[in-house]
Structures are given as C-alpha cells and as structure tokens.
Amino acid sequence: MKPEPATEVPQAPLAISEPIADYLDYLRLERARSENTLRAYGVDLRLMTEFLVGQARVQRLSDVTVQMLRDWLAIQHEAQISRTTIARRISSVKNFFAWALKHQVVARDPALRLVAPKKEQRLPHVLQTGQIDRLLSEPASETTKSEPANGEPAKTLSKAEIVAEQKRIALAARDRVIAELLYASGLRISELVSLDIADIDFERRTVRVVGKGNKERVVPFGKPAERVINHWLRNHRKVLAHAETGGALLVGARGGRLNVRQAREVIAQALKSLGDTSASGPHALRHTVATHLLDGGADLRAVQEFLGHSSLATTQLYTHVSVDRLRQSYRQAHPRA
Template identity: 60%
Template sequence: MSTRHPDSGTPEIGPEQLQVLEDYLGYLLYQRGRSENTVRAYESDLRSLLGYLAGRSAAGLDQVRIEHLRGWLGHLQDAGLGRTSMARKISAAKNFFAWTLREKLLDEDPALRLQAPKKERRLPQVLQPSQVERLLRDIKIPQPVARAESGGAADLPSEREAAVAVRNQVIGEILYASGLRISELVTLDVADVDFERRALRVLGKGNKERMVPFGLPAQRALQLWLDHARPVLATDASDRALLLGVRGGRLNVRQARDVIAKALHKLGDTAASGPHALRHTVATHLLDGGADLRAVQEFLGHSSLATTQLYTHVSVDRLRQSYRQAHPRA
C-alpha cells in the first residue's frame, strides 16, 4: 500500500508523517479488518489533510491544532465538496487522531472538538415489483454481436456469450433475492452455496458471517450457472470463485456493478443507477410484506437497527395500509 504519491499541487508530506500514515493504514487493514477499498478511502482523505497541514507550517502532528483542521474543512468547502464527502473526511481525521493519541504519538487529540455536518437523509431509490420483473427478465437475454466475417450482421450469441448472460442472471437474481452488497456477492465461493437449505454463507462488513436465504428463481439460475455456464468460462485462474469474468478469473466489483448499472439504465423509467438499488428494493419489499424489522436487519447484515429503519420510510403504500388498519378515523 503506497503513500508515496502526493497529489499534484499539494505540498509534499514529510517522511515522519508518511510513516505514521502507513502505520495507521496497516492498523486498519490488519487489526481492524477493514476492506482494501475502505483503507484506500482513508488514505485519500488523510493525504488531503496531511498535504494541507504541510503547507500551513503544521507538518508535525504535535503542531496541529483545531484551527488547522477547521481551516482544512473550509478549504474543502470552498472547493465545492459535498456534505456527505465532508462528513467522511471529518470521520477519517477524527479516527486518525484518536488512534495517534492511543498510540501515545500525541499528548492530546486536536480533532476532539471537530464537528461533522449533519448528513442529508435521502430516501433510497426503490424499484417497483414490475420493474424488478422486467430487469430480471432482460438481464438474462444474451446480446448478439456484430462479427466482421459476416459483414457486420448480428450473429446468434456464442457459447461464451450465452454463459455470460446466465452469469448476469445469477447476479441479478442473487442481489434481489438476498440483498447482498456487491462486494459480498463477488467474494462468494462455490462452497458458499447451500442448495439443501437454499442459503448463502456471506462474509460481510467487519468479517461478520451470516447465512442469507434465496428463493427458487435464484436457485434455478445458480444451478444452470454451475452445471452448464460456469464450466464454459472456467480456467485455471477460476479457483473456488462462484462468479467469473469473461477471462475466467473471479468477477470483480466494477464488472458486477456495470452489469446492474446497464440493466437499470435499460429499464428507462427509474432514477436508480447502481446495484445498491436492489439491496434497497429487497429491504423495502420485505417490510412491505410484513417482515419483522430485526429480521430484515439480520438479513442485510446491518450492525445498527437505525440503518434498517430507513426503509420503513420508503413505502407510502405500507404507511397508508397501516393507517387504515390502525386509525379509528381512517
């Protein structure tokens, strides 16, 4: 993990600060079990902070004061940074300086009184059941491609293209059936599929393992994939990975996200733009169907019930139904 590439135009961070940053990132990765994506985000935020401090005569961490940190936030705000991004950077700074205090690298925490802006509470984009049906129907259709030898005319899909279409169907079915995060989906191995119990063994945030159920449509798609389509794409690089890319290696987050993003774009009647929309959708549909809030929390792998409660605000239909049933003057 490199921290030796300062942003263009940013004052160079001193070697002592770089070493502290390197140690902290190692702590996040190896002791706290944070994902590589999370650690990279922390590195970016903290490099921004340390670069700013280096240009304000506060390169030494023991010289940093709350005024320097507020100046950094003002600099970010002037650059047009959004409220959510600001809150993330403040969180990164507070966690970093709290760690330096615990490690006795500092005598006091300059970020202790640093306040994060209130996050905007946005309701997630949720698909209607009819939209989900269309998405899952269209995502499994192989796309014919133009071939040079046929003069540019569209041929029938090849065996590999048909296999990719089955894989895409599995991506859509699992995301909607089980509400997985996209990072959880791509880390699944073949052995994580329990057909007998119709469940997936999922390793979520903080390395917490949970069993998540899936339905008959997802089971059929998985069986078709494992029995017929996966062997078409599999190579020596496939190892135990459940989902594969076109070259046979484990499917990565970007590739899986592109599959869903394209499918959502093709729908044409939704503002939803990424795979998290399916996670939002399944949570809302479960609650609409009467599922217990804590059961949905466990299903999604949320550490806090407050995160799950957001979905109770999504469905106006569910609110109206409860109102009609419970209110004496409805």
C-alpha cells in the first residue's frame, strides 16, 4: 500500500511574503538583530503564513483576524509545543504586525489582543565547585602518545602519525580554552566563537565582546584562563590555522573559524564525561558563573553588566538559584530545619 502524499502548503502570495521579507530586512539592517534571532523570527512567521494561506485561505495581511491567529496558536497547544516556544512565536507575530501597522501595510493590528502564556520558570542547572574543577582540569590527552612509558623505548611515528598527533593535542588545547573562557567570562557560545585574537587584552586580562543587539562590553577573565589562552596561541593554534583563517581566536579542525555547533558539542561532551550532572550545554557554564559570583557577594548590577543582560529581571533569576541552594543546604545542615 502506497503512503498518501504529503499535503502541499500553497505558496504564499506576494501580498504576504514581501512584507515579511521587508520586516526581516528591517530587523537585520536597522535593528542589527543577530542571525539566531533572525532565524527564529523567520521560522515563526513562516509557520504563521503556512497556516493563514493553507487553512485560513488568506491572500492579504489585511484579511488576517485575531481569531485566525488564535486558531493557529490553538493547534500548537494541541501539538504540545512548549509554552516558552509559543510565547516566542506570539512575540514574533505581535512585533511583525506592529511594524506592519506603523508602515501602513495593514490598517489595523490583528495581533494586538493576543496574550502570551506565562513562560515556564525553570531554574538553570548550576555546577558545583568540585565539578567545575574537574571540568577545567588539564586532560591527559594534552600529552603526546609517543612519550615512553615504564622505561620502554618511544615508538617511532610516521610523518602522517606525527601530524595527526599534533592536531589531536592542538584540538585538546583549544577545547580547554572553550571551557575555561566560558566559565571565566560567562560568555554566550555565539559570543565566544566570534572572538578575534585582537579582542583579548592580556595586560588587563579582559576580552571585548559584541553581544546581542550589537552591544559591546568588556569582560574580565582570570589567570587560569590567561594561561590556557596563551598556551593555545603560542603552541597549538598554528597547527590548525592556515592562510585564510584570519584573526579568529578559536579555530576548527579544518582551519576555519570554529562555529557554534562545534563549540556546543565540545562542551556537551565535556559535561557528559563528568558523569554526575544533568547539565548538557554551554549555557550551564554561564548559569554557573553567574550563580557563583552572586554566592560570592558580587553586586547584582555588576553581574548584569558582566553577562550583558539588557534587563535586570533576567539577572535576578540567578538570585533565585542562590536562595534555592541556600535553602537546600539549610535543610540538610540545620538541626531544627
């Protein structure tokens, strides 16, 4: 029995697709939104368009009603899409129609009365100090396999084996920079891979970061991070880099700038190797350094600037984490808890 053909989504009419394209250009050129933000808005508006054209049979944006948009959101609720994702899609749609109204693409805003569900308040996972120490400890993979062990003579490696071994050690040194600098400076993974060598000020031990909204900030890092960065730059970056690498601080196995997916995988594997944490991505290190700073008495405003949060409310989430940890310790240690 042949499977039924997939239902094709009708192509969006120009009266809908062109304003959406203009809006995304506006976000890119005038609002300097990041590629990740543009991608998310593009997906949200594409899904909305597929529903409006395919099911609501809409041909113009001026025909869209609030009930149509609510019907689209109801389908996502039924599909058990998370509240966080639905809230983001509502925000995307509301922002788009507000722009469309301002630029006279529509005469009224059908999304004005849409209400986003409350986001799920999940406390971020925080690594303990001992786990951080293990994560950032020097791995055995930094040593060469050709070194003699137990007095045995060193194995003679071929030229190809020597090159492969140098590359393996270089990648291990680079991976240490990724983990150490993420924890030292609380960077977002996208900010980390965008760094150039010129962004590092070794004299002041600071890094210049261009974050969300194209906002620039200067973030400090400590001596351990300084050591691993210097070790990488002096001894190992040249093994992976080539003439077209440019000034990228972190380099991929093929010599290009390391990308977000590759860096994320490095941290995911490192966290998995700990064996005693459910943390699974680089944002866990950002959560951890923020919480550790607040636990150590850092000012909330200073942590906000350190992380590059536009809103203090976002930073305040970490105070909840600290209080939660304090409450847990109190219950475990206090005799009358």
